Structure formats: C-alpha cells, structure tokens
Amino acid sequence: MENIISIEHIARIYQVGLEEVHALADVSLKINRNDYVAIMGPSGSGKSTLMNIIGCLDTPSRGIYMFENENVSQMNDNQLAEIRNRKIGFVFQTFNLLPRSTALHNVELPLIYAGLPKSVRLERAYEALEKVGLADRVDHKPNELSGGQRQRVAIARALVTQPSIILADEPTGNLDSKTGNDIMALFEELHETGNTIILVTHEEEIAQHAQRIIRLRDGLIESNEIVKERTLVGNNE
Amino acid sequence: MNKKVSSLLFEIKEGLIISLRAIAANKGRSALTTLGIVIGIWAVVTMSTALKGIDIAFQNGVSSLGSDNLYIDKWAWFNPDTPWWELRNRRNISMDDYYRYKELAKLPIATAPSTFTRKTVKFRDNIVESMFITATTSDYIKTTNLDFSDGRFFTDMESKGGRNVIVLGSAIAEQLFPFGGAVGNYVDVGGRKMKVVGVLQKQGSWVMGDFNPDNQGYIPIEFLFKNFASRRKSITINVRAPNSQMVEAVKEEAIGVMRRVRGLTYNEKNDFSINQQEGILSQINKTVSVIQIGGFFITGLSLFVGAIGIMNIMFVSVKERTREIGIRKAIGAKKRTILGQFISEASIICLFGGLIGLVFAVITGMIINQWLPTSIQFDAVVLAILISLATGIISGFAPAYQASKLDPVDALRYE
Ligand SMILES: Nc1ncnc2c1ncn2[C@@H]1O[C@H](COP(=O)(O)OP(=O)(O)OP(=O)(O)O)[C@@H](O)[C@H]1O
Numbered sequence: 001m002e003n004i005i006s007i008e009h010i011a012r013i014y015q016v017g018l019e020e021v022h023a024l025a026d027v028s029l030k031i032n033r034n035d036y037v038a039i040m041g042p043s044g045s046g047k048s049t050l051m052n053i054i055g056c057l058d059t060p061s062r063g064i065y066m067f068e069n070e071n072v073s074q075m076n077d078n079q080l081a082e083i084r085n086r087k088i089g090f091v092f093q094t095f096n097l098l099p100r101s102t103a104l105h106n107v108e109l110p111l112i113y114a115g116l117p118k119s120v121r122l123e124r125a126y127e128a129l130e131k132v133g134l135a136d137r138v139d140h141k142p143n144e145l146s147g148g149q150r151q152r153v154a155i156a157r158a159l160v161t162q163p164s165i166i167l168a169d170e171p172t173g174n175l176d177s178k179t180g181n182d183i184m185a186l187f188e189e190l191h192e193t194g195n196t197i198i199l200v201t202h203e204e205e206i207a208q209h210a211q212r213i214i215r216l217r218d219g220l221i222e223s224n225e226i227v228k229e230r231t232l233v234g235n236n237e
Numbered sequence: 238m239n240k241k242v243s244s245l246l247f248e249i250k251e252g253l254i255i256s257l258r259a260i261a262a263n264k265g266r267s268a269l270t271t272l273g274i275v276i277g278i279w280a281v282v283t284m285s286t287a288l289k290g291i292d293i294a295f296q297n298g299v300s301s302l303g304s305d306n307l308y309i310d311k312w313a314w315f316n317p318d319t320p321w322w323e324l325r326n327r328r329n330i331s332m333d334d335y336y337r338y339k340e341l342a343k344l345p346i347a348t349a350p351s352t353f354t355r356k357t358v359k360f361r362d363n364i365v366e367s368m369f370i371t372a373t374t375s376d377y378i379k380t381t382n383l384d385f386s387d388g389r390f391f392t393d394m395e396s397k398g399g400r401n402v403i404v405l406g407s408a409i410a411e412q413l414f415p416f417g418g419a420v421g422n423y424v425d426v427g428g429r430k431m432k433v434v435g436v437l438q439k440q441g442s443w444v445m446g447d448f449n450p451d452n453q454g455y456i457p458i459e460f461l462f463k464n465f466a467s468r469r470k471s472i473t474i475n476v477r478a479p480n481s482q483m484v485e486a487v488k489e490e491a492i493g494v495m496r497r498v499r500g501l502t503y504n505e506k507n508d509f510s511i512n513q514q515e516g517i518l519s520q521i522n523k524t525v526s527v528i529q530i531g532g533f534f535i536t537g538l539s540l541f542v543g544a545i546g547i548m549n550i551m552f553v554s555v556k557e558r559t560r561e562i563g564i565r566k567a568i569g570a571k572k573r574t575i576l577g578q579f580i581s582e583a584s585i586i587c588l589f590g591g592l593i594g595l596v597f598a599v600i601t602g603m604i605i606n607q608w609l610p611t612s613i614q615f616d617a618v619v620l621a622i623l624i625s626l627a628t629g630i631i632s633g634f635a636p637a638y639q640a641s642k643l644d645p646v647d648a649l650r651y652e
C-alpha cells in the first residue's frame with residue numbers, strides 16, 4: 001500500500017493569554033492511498049485541528065508531517081498553497097461556496113489557481129458536476145440550491161483537481177439524514193473509484209461507512225480500529 | 238513567449254476577471270466608492286481644460302493687439318521702478334510728441350496714438366453703459382491684427398477730420414444690434430450721433446476685460462478732442478515692431494527718439510515709460526500659476542479624500558469577505574494572488590470612477606467652451622487615467638496586503 005500521509009508526534013498548541021491550549025497533544029498516524037478513514041471524538045477533542053494540519057491549512061507546533069514523502073512542516077505559505085491546490089480537496093460542514101458565483105464557477109475556481117486554460121477548466125468543471133449529479137444545475141448560485149446540492153457542488157470542487165486526498169469535516173453536519181445518506185453514498189462511490197478520503201464526524205452511523213475509525217480525546221488518539229461491518233449504501237439499494 | 242511571462246500574463250488576466258466578478262457582485266458599494274475619484278478626476282481635467290482655455294484666450298487677445306508691440310506712455314503699466322508720484326509729475330505725452338516720434342523713428346512698421354474714455358452708447362432701446370472707447374487714428378489698425386466681420390476701420394480722412402464715425406467690437410455690436418446690420422446706422426455715443434463704419438470679428442477672450450476688443454468701440458482721436466476731452470490729455474503711442482527679434486531694437490530707438498522729442502539732457506531721467514505685452518504676459522502667467530496651484534491643491538485634496546475613502550471601503554470589504562478569502566486560500570490561492578485580486582479591484586473601481594469623472598469633465602468642457610476657446614486635452618485624459626489607476630493601486634495596497642496575510646483557518650471560521 002502506497003503511503004500518502006505520515007504524521008509523527010505532532011502537536012498543535014494555542015497560546016490563549018497565559019495559558020497554553022494543547023489542541024493536539026501528541027498524534028501519530030499513517031494514511032495509505034485509497035484509505036477511507038473516519039475521525040471521531042467529543043467536541044473540542046482536536047478533530048478539526050488535525051484536519052486543518054492534514055489539509056495544509058495549518059502547520060503543527062512540533063512533530064513531523066510528511067505528505068507524499070515531502071516534509072510539509074518546513075514548507076512556506078506558497079508551497080502550502082500549491083499543495084492545497086493540487087493535492088487536497090476540502091469539503092466543509094458549511095459548504096463554503098462563493099455565494100455570488102454559479103456552481104460552475106465555484107467548481108472552476110481551483111483550476112484557475114492551478115493555471116489551467118479556460119477550455120480545460122470548463123470541461124473538467126462540467127465533468128465534476130456531472131459526477132455529483134448536478135449537470136442540470138451548473139448555472140445556479142448557492143442560494144438557488146438545496147443544502148444537499150450545495151454540498152455536492154463543494155464535493156465537485158474538491159474532486160475537480162483530482163487530488164491525492166479528500167478531507168471532509170462533518171460534511172453531513174448541516175444536512176438531514178436522508179440527504180446525509182445521499183452524500184455518504186457519493187463518498188462511497190468516490191472511494192470505490194480510487195479516491196482517498198478522511199472524514200470527521202460526530203455520528204457513529206456515518207463513521208461506520210469508513211474502513212477505519214480514529215477516535216480522539218483531549219488531543220490524543222484514543223483508538224484506531226478497522227470497522228468490521230461497514231455500512232455500504234450501494235449494497236443496500 | 239517564455240513560460241514565466243506567459244504564466245504571469247495568465248495570472249494577471251485571471252486576476253482581472255476575478256476582480257471584475259467581485260466588483261459586479263458588489264455594484265452598489267463599488268459605485269459609491271468611486272465618488273471621490275469621480276470628483277478628483279473631474280476637477281483635474283476640468284481645471285486643465287479651463288487653464289488651457291485661459292491660455293489660448295490670452296494668447297488670442299494679446300496677438301490680436303499685436304504681440305510685437307510697444308506702448309510709449311507717461312505711466313509704467315507693470316511693476317514700476319519709479320514711484321507713482323514721480324510718474325504723475327511727468328509731462329503729458331502730446332499729439333505733437335507723437336507726430337515728431339513718428340517722423341524720427343525709422344524701425345517701426347506702424348505707429349498710432351491712442352487714449353481711452355468711457356461713454357454710454359445707445360441704439361434705440363439698446364444701451365451699453367460706459368463702454369470702453371479707444372480714441373486713435375486710422376494708423377491704429379496697422380498696429381494690430383484685428384479683422385472685420387463687417388465694414389472697415391475709419392479712413393485717414395475721417396481720422397484727421399475728427400469725423401463722427403465709430404468701429405464696434407463684436408460683443409458691443411451684438412448688444413446694440415441683436416439682429417445685425419450695425420454698419421451704416423447711427424448710434425448715440427455720450428449724446429453725439431456717430432456712424433458705425435465697421436464691426437470687428439469676435440476675439441472670444443473675456444479674460445482681458447475692457448481691453449478685449451470685443452467690448453470696445455474705436456473712434457477718431459480728433460473727434461474725442463473736439464467733443465469729449467482736452468487736447469492736453471496724455472496719450473499712449475502704440476508702436477509695432479517688424480518682428481519679435483526687432484522689438485529690443487525698436488525699444489532702444491524709441492528711448493533715443495523720445496528723449497530727443499522731449500528735449501531731455503543727458504543727466505535727466507526718462508520722463509516716459511516703454512511698456513510691453515510681456516508685462517501683460519507675465520501678469521497672466523502669474524494669474525495662471527495661482528489658479529494652477531489652487532487647482533492642483535483642490536484636485537490633490539479630493540483625490541486624497543477619494544483614496545482614503547477607497548482604502549476605507551476596501552478594508553471593510555476585506556473584513557466582510559474574510560470568509561471568501563479563506564475559501565480562496567483553502568483551494569489554493571497564493572498570497573500574491575489575493576494581493577493582486579484586491580489591488581486590481583481597487584484599481585478597476587478607481588478607473589471606472591476616473592472614466593465617469595472624465596465624462597463629466599467633457600460635459601463641463603463643452604460648457605466652458607461657451608466662454609473660453611478650449612477642449613479636453615489628450616494628455617489630460619492620459620493623465621486622468623494614470624492618476625486613477627495609481628490612486629487605486631496606492632489605496633488598494635494596504636487592504637489587499639491585509640487580505641493576503643489572513644490565516645486561512647481563522648478566515649474560514651470567521652462569521
Ligand atoms: N484559534 C484557536 N485559539 C485557541 N484555541 C483554539 C483555537 N482553535 C481551536 N482551539 C482549541 O483547540 C481545541 C480543539 O479544537 P477543534 O476545533 O480541533 O475541536 P473539534 O474536535 O473539531 O471540536 P468540534 O467537534 O466541536 O468541532 C479546542 O479546545 C479549542 O478551543
């Protein structure tokens with residue numbers, strides 16, 4: 001199995017006044033290509049902090065983070081931006097789409113930053129929107145779409161650069177369970193077509209879709225176990 | 238094209254497109270933001286247009302009076318070195334002085350005596366109160382570049398005979414004869430009937446006030462002496478040099494000849510002054526530069542206020558769009574990309590403002606054109622565009638820099 005992410009003894013410490021907050025105290029983990037991992041844990045346990053570091057939005061206070069055999073801990077802002085652009089696809093709980101831009105433009109945006117010509121960009125953005133089932137909504141703005149549809153646009157945006165890994169921080173947190181399930185089916189499909197996915201969630205049922213569950217508590221890994229009986233949405237249908 | 242350059246051009250192009258989208262998404266605010274720049278650019282272009290007009294008007298006026306002219310006068314017109322009481326005590330310059338000067342001076346191509354008076358002029362119900370009247374001889378026209386729209390100047394005979402004939406400036410003719418047909422009619426000049434023999438072409442330079450030929454009447458000097466003024470009145474001798482290179486020589490000669498005419502001994506000071514258009518020009522230049530300094534001060538101030546306004550609104554915009562910046566960074570926008578986006582947003586907004594200001598300036602220019610011979614200058618347009626771009630870049634920099642420095646995690650969490 002090809003290793004994508006290797007994290008060794010990283011910590012993330014926030015200075016709040018005189019007090020040090022150890023959002024992550026000492027975390028080590030490895031993610032391989034085509035893994036499907038869920039991260040769980042109580043509120044404040046450091047899930048988002050870990051995701052931000054994995055996604056190169058933030059850097060650890062100490063420890064070593066290797067992404068595809070490159071040392072991220074030593075990269076500058078520009079290099080981090082490039083990694084985020086080319087290798088990482090984010091899906092957020094609150095969708096985080098540009099509110100005044102169409103679905104198509106939202107999906108096209110990472111490709112603009114990647115420096116691709118317009119024709120290629122549009123073709124790939126259409127393709128990504130098609131993949132998430134929104135081929136007929138390309139010209140809609142976020143406020144003209146349902147929550148589930150918005151999250152699909154966000155997923156299309158994450159997919160469009162063909163990243164090494166997709167990071168989803170509570171992607172179903174703002175959706176009802178039916179819509180959440182649809183989104184989970186989409187992730188399952190992405191996983192089956194070879195994508196690597198890390199997903200943060202509060203809900204046990206959602207986590208059961210993953211191959212592996214990492215549980216955090218107080219900035220430490222409490223457990224890291226294979227899921228024995230995965231829920232497969234595709235199989236149920 | 239090498240790869241670096243083409244990728245830079247790509248970034249600039251895409252950056253501009255992103256900025257245009259963002260501006261279109263925030264139309265109302267963008268429009269409001271431009272107000273200061275609109276005013277600033279309007280002010281700078283309008284001012285340069287007006288100054289150009291003043292300049293052209295002065296040039297026209299001066300050249301219509303003859304730009305290579307000297308005026309021998311009892312008085313020094315500009316910045317006299319001699320105290321005024323001394324000037325006052327000088328002997329008047331008489332018609333005899335003029336005739337002797339005319340006889341002795343070899344260099345001038347034309348000379349004429351002149352003096353001024355004011356009279357109310359009437360034709361039927363149309364009245365011009367205290368019109369400025371130049372009283373002179375038929376030679377006067379040769380010392381100027383004046384042209385006629387109708388009729389002629391008075392003849393040598395009319396001049397010597399002190400006949401009741403008058404030549405009207407264009408503005409006077411318009412007031413007295415709104416429907417034209419001045420030549421041949423008699424007007425009442427201070428109670429005397431005078432026949433209009435000519436109307437001058439419009440000069441269009443209000444700047445010179447009374448001295449503007451448009452606002453004057455011209456009568457034979459002998460008529461003035463017979464009817465309105467004493468023969469002892471001091472006159473001005475108008476002298477025209479053949480060309481501008483000869484002006485100095487004509488002046489030297491005039492000093493020599495006038496000393497002889499006035500019978501001055503070698504140790505007596507000149508009891509006359511030789512005045513030149515240059516005096517007027519330097520006076521004009523002083524006025525223009527005062528207007529210029531004032532104008533640039535106002536322009537600078539409004540652009541400064543405009544720039545502060547833009548900076549302020551860009552700061553607010555960055556604050557409001559913190560989340561957007563976070564999103565852009567999360568999906569791969571680099572610092573310089575964000576910096577470029579906000580700077581080009583500010584620049585485009587300023588450029589729009591500048592163009593709107595330019596449109597207003599063109600309209601104002603058309604209005605000014607009714608009084609001053611002028612039009613918008615091409616270099617003023619280029620300057621306006623450069624100034625608005627520069628204002629955008631300068632005022633956009635600080636907010637853009639702040640945006641580019643935002644931490645993506647904090648920015649994404651911003652409510
Ligand atoms: N910018 C910050 N400054 C100070 N403390 C922070 C900051 N960001 C996070 N923390 C702290 O770090 C800890 C972990 O936060 P994190 O957001 O990773 O939790 P989480 O597991 O994602 O929780 P939730 O399930 O509520 O989203 C919390 O105690 C939080 O207060």
Ligand SMILES: [Mg+2]
Pocket residue numbers: 047048049
């Ligand atoms: Mg969280």
